[in-house]
Amino acid sequence: MEFSLNPEQQELVEKARAFTKEWISPNAVKYDRSGEFPLDICREAFKQGFMNPHVPAEYGGTPHRVLDHCLILEEMCTGCSGIATAIDANGLSQYPVILAGTDDQKRRFLAPMTEDLMFSAYAVTEPEAGSDVSRVKTTAEKVGSDYVLNGIKWWITSGSVASWYFVLARVDDKPTGFIVPADSPGIVRGPKEINIGQHASNTVRVTLEDVKVEAKNRLGEEGDGFQIAMKTFDHTRPGVASGANGITKAALNIALSYAKRRRTFDKKLISNQGISFKLAEIMTRLDAARYITYKAAWLFDQGLDNGREAAEAKWFAADVAMQAAIECAQVLGGYGYTNEMPAEKLIRDAKIYQIYEGASEIQKMIIVGKLMRMKEVY
Structure with missing residues (x-):
């Protein structure tokens, strides 16, 4: 069992950092x-090869394994999960095409995204779904x-900038x-x-009013x-968990730095067990x-079922991020309640990880469903 990163992965982490x-x-x-939408940063991300990391090589992509993608996302979300989401959101709508699309569909919709900066969006969520x-x-x-x-799609990430929708x-x-x-009448x-939170991410309502779609654009x-939608989540949930891990890392770094330099009662704040234990x-x-x-991502990369592990990762990492952001604000004291320090932004940004791509409660339902089919846990 190997826990270290290989040289290629370490290079990816350093590049993303x-x-x-x-x-x-x-x-x-x-x-x-x-x-505002961070178009300039997305343009640079495209230039450096950080966008569209799942598009197969035969359609112009330079695909990363899911585990490698997770390493990149953690670094980016340490800086800002909203900007990172703007950069990475294409993957959620691209994967259904990768999974179920014909060669013609992949050439028409995936290949152009490797040639120039473009966006796509996953239009599934509705007011009552x-x-x-x-x-x-x-x-x-x-x-x-x-x-x-005909219908209404709600909370569609990259909805305003997308060239096409799943x-x-x-x-x-x-x-x-x-x-x-997206230009369909x-x-x-x-x-x-x-x-x-995640103000840099573009989220809109998309209404479809008598939108004609050719049969050649049906998936499967x-x-x-x-x-198709469920299998897509098995692919993307490890990445969502990695984004949450990035927020946790950011919160810990902020709290640790502050606790090391802040003095109270003639000693550094970190020497107070009530604070140091929070950091531990x-x-x-x-x-x-x-x-x-990493386990959920590795399983997917090996072609193995990762449904339970992806749900575990998404739920647990999201809850850890939310708690870490709140504890960071607590360590900062009054500064944690102002926008002079980024703790309040981390709290706002972290919350969505407990909601999108399946709320935490849904992840627990998936895990329980898997447990019910097991005779015992090994």
């Missing part, structure tokens, strides 16, 4: 306060050999996946949502959509979250 220090960290406050994807109400009516889509809709009662170009993009067969607990939880995350 350098990019984060030069481009993400110095701009985190700017984009958090303005709420979040974690419970089976409640999707968007319809796809068969008209001749094509389809006409859309889950119902053909009769069969959940089905479609690739929908009938696509209406709403204003950016005002979220409490009618009724395959739910399985965060470090231990971060290590545990990392190992679960």
Whole structure:
């Protein structure tokens, strides 16, 4: 059992860390306060090969293993998870195409994204269908050999900047996946949502009003959509967990630095057990979250079932990040309640990890479902 990074992975980490220090960290406050989309940083990320890390080589990509991708995301999210999400969100919509797309679909929708800076979006969530994807109400009516889509998609990451969407809709009662170009007549993009955190990430409502989709843009067969969506999460949840781990690392570094230099009652704050034990607990939880995350990613890379481990990683890492951000604010005292220090931003940014790509409660349901099929735990 090997716990160290190989030279290639270490090089990736160092490259991502350098990019984060030069481009993400110095701009985190700017984009958090303005709420603008960090197009300039995405452009540089594309130039350096950080975008579209899952596109297969035959379609112009330089694909990373999921574990390698997790290492990169942790570094970027240490600088700002909102900016990192803007850079990385393409993967969520690309993977359904990688998984179920035809060669023609991959050449038309994936290959161009390796040639120039482009964005895509995963349009599944609806006002009444979040974690419970089976409640999707968007319809796809068969008209001749094509389809006409109607419905509302909500909280769509990169929705305003996307060139195309992966859309889950119902053909009769069969959940089905479609690739929908964003310039299709009938696509209406709403204003950016005002979220409490990850302000650099673009989140909007997307309405489909009699949107015609050609049959050649259907992913898989009618009724395959739910399985495509679920398999996509097995691929992406380790990355989400890594983003949460990045927030935990950022919180720990801020709290540790402050505790080492702050003096109270004639001694450094870190010499107070009430403070030092908090730091020890965060470090231990971060290590545990990392190992679960790496295991989930490694399993996927080996072609093995990682459903339980991906759920464990996503749930545990998200909760660890939320707790670490709150404890960081506590260590900072009054500074933790102001925007002079980044603890309050970390709290706002961390919360979404307990919600998107399946809330923490959904992850626990997945784990329990796996346990119910086991005779005993080995």
